[in-house]
Amino acid sequence: MSALFASATTGLRLLPWTSPDGKPCYLATDHGDSPLSRRADEIETLQVSMGTQLLGHARALLADRKADAGELRFLANRLCEALRDVLRVAESRGGRLPAHDDGRTAGDAAPDA
Numbered sequence: 001m002s003a004l005f006a007s008a009t010t011g012l013r014l015l016p017w018t019s020p021d022g023k024p025c026y027l028a029t030d031h032g033d034s035p036l037s038r039r040a041d042e043i044e045t046l047q048v049s050m051g052t053q054l055l056g057h058a059r060a061l062l063a064d065r066k067a068d069a070g071e072l073r074f075l076a077n078r079l080c081e082a083l084r085d086v087l088r089v090a091e092s093r094g095g096r097l098p099a100h101d102d103g104r105t106a107g108d109a110a111p112d113a
Contacts, residue, residue: 014092016043016085032096044089051082 012026015036019025027036061067061075 015040016047016088047085051086054078054082
């Protein structure tokens with residue numbers, strides 16, 4: 001079940017961690033100010049911050065011509081983990097956005113920008 005489907009149809013929030021066997025975890029709550037919701041918000045903020053810091057380290061390592069294959073492989077693995085985390089945060093936050101009704105029907109053209 002994707003977070004967008006879960007949130008839109010059941011009110012479930014995709015949490016920023018997985019179960020021990022790697023499955024998504026969801027939170028069912030009537031409001032976003034529960035202790036677990038606040039903890040999830042803190043972890044999401046931490047994951048985005050860590051991804052940002054890792055990106056800075058990646059730029060420095062990639063600029064270093066002396067970096068060896070082991071260092072680059074380690075970096076690639078950490079970047080994959082950070083990307084996975086940030087994509088989960090984006091999916092969770094996107095699933096919690098309020099529905100937007102701009103008054104158009106399915107056949108109407110989008111307004112000019």
